[in-house]
Amino acid sequence: MGVRFLPGSPNLFHVVFIVREDAGFESLADLRGKRISMKDVGSTTGHIIPAYMLVQAGIDIDRDVTIYNLGGTLFQALISGDVDATATGVRDWDKFVEMAGEGYKILEQSPQMPDDLILAGAHISTECVDFLRGVMLENDQALIDATLAPEGRERYRGASLxxxxxxxxxVVREAYAALGLIAE
Incomplete structure (x- = not known):
């Protein structure tokens, strides 16, 4: 049970792999033997789905590539040449181009990812979940406004619950299972 944020931007939740245009990479399979920077461990668009995309491309992420989870420094690693590719959410592409300039391309883009969730644990009663869902849906704009208050939350402007x-x-369950993070 849950409620999700439905972002205003239709391209908000895609994963992209960014590479240098002159690197000669044409597909994810070309990244075999290479170094890849990703965001934080556990981030859906910055780690889980990019790793899953590599697995789907036939790459063993434990043997065929070296993944560095670098958080906010993942772009600098690509720009400096310390890694061969960067995987992140598509919403970071414009920021990356602004930082790096020309000479880079999106090697691969995932299908649209599911929106963010608000979850209740299995230990919470159905009645409580139903009550909270109703209150949240009735007060969605107040919750969105509160979500926008901290800096760095602009991606939720125009969202709704x-x-x-x-x-x-x-797809997220499949990714977790493929990466050995949950039992199939």
Missing amino acids: VSVDDATYE
């Missing part, structure tokens, strides 16, 4: 369809998140 909606009830979720559990099936939408199957």
